[in-house]
Amino acid sequence: MDILNDSYYMSLALDMAEKAAGQTDINPIVGCVVVKDGRIIGIGTHLKRGTGHAEVHALQMAGEEAEGATAYVTLEPCSHFGKTPPCCERLIDAKVARVVVATTDPNPQVAGRGIERLRECGIEVEVGLLGERSNQMNEKFNKYITTKLPFVTLKTASTLDGKIASRTGDSRWVTGSAAREQVHTLRHQHMGIMVGIGTVLADDPQLTTRADVPALHPVRIVIDSSLKLPLTAHVVTDRTARTIVIATEQADDAKAQELLTAGVELIRAGSGEQVDLPEAMRKLGELEIGSILLEGGGKLNGAMLTAGLIDKIMLYMAPKIIGGAAAPGTFDFEGFEKMAQAIELERTQVEQAGADICISGYPVYR
């Protein structure tokens, strides 16, 4: 049973925010609960970039009652004029007595100033309650707002022996329906979905989000160094979501023009034979793509990993063994000579997804 204390209300604010994951663009997910004299008098969640922040909705509901109340906010109230006015001023105007904050806002435009401003005005502020959970929920925002680079989650589906297809290339299906459903939720929660041209040529995927209820489609990003993408591919013709193709500067101008005419967006990254992946990430960041779900084949996964561009790894593994030296693996790169050089994951977790397991963690680059 939940015990009635500060955590009781903060976890409600976190639960509300968590359900909005994926719908706030580059903004964080934030919840707010306003409590007075033993009752909840206002609740709010940030729902969409450019619209009201969590505090604004909750205070709106609380109305005049907010005077003397406690506000529980999952992220430090903002102190700047962004697309909306500062929340700390809104809390001050509402005359709340106490603000409990889960964690500080890493946005350099805020970074402690919101809390400072509330304290200056005599409001009691406590920081850190369930802060780990709030930080975890906003891992994508936290990276993007401090680096302007997208947070990249690699998702793979493999057998226990690390193969993503059989030696004949058969890959339908590696994992079961529970894991595949989770992948569509992950798509909903990322702004971009990225694959290599090899995957498009082999499978002609739609790269859209299919859930039991309507969901958000990420921008489809295809790494296609020499513009092999056929004009007849689903990602070109179906118009369900934006498609961005990333090619090198050398790639054929005429083909580029055909793709642009077909409605595809084009980024050029790198003057060599292969797309310069770090430059591609910077350019996607400039387009305000704050998070990417990488569903690559082994080559792209290996290149992204060795370039240090993957933030989080989610390996879905089916309890199956397919074998075959020629069967493609999750990571296809030259590899290291010594075990001591291996890229290690930290904060690892194991979860069951139907009959499959999901191993997740964060690669550490040295």
Ligand code: AOF
């Ligand atoms: C809050 N409460 O609910 C959110 C905050 O462009 P804007 O006006 O939406 O501002 C975006 C910034 O505001 C974002 O980068 C982050 O620092 C903060 N988000 N702050 O007090 C909220 N969503």
Ligand code: ZN
């Ligand atoms: Zn705000």
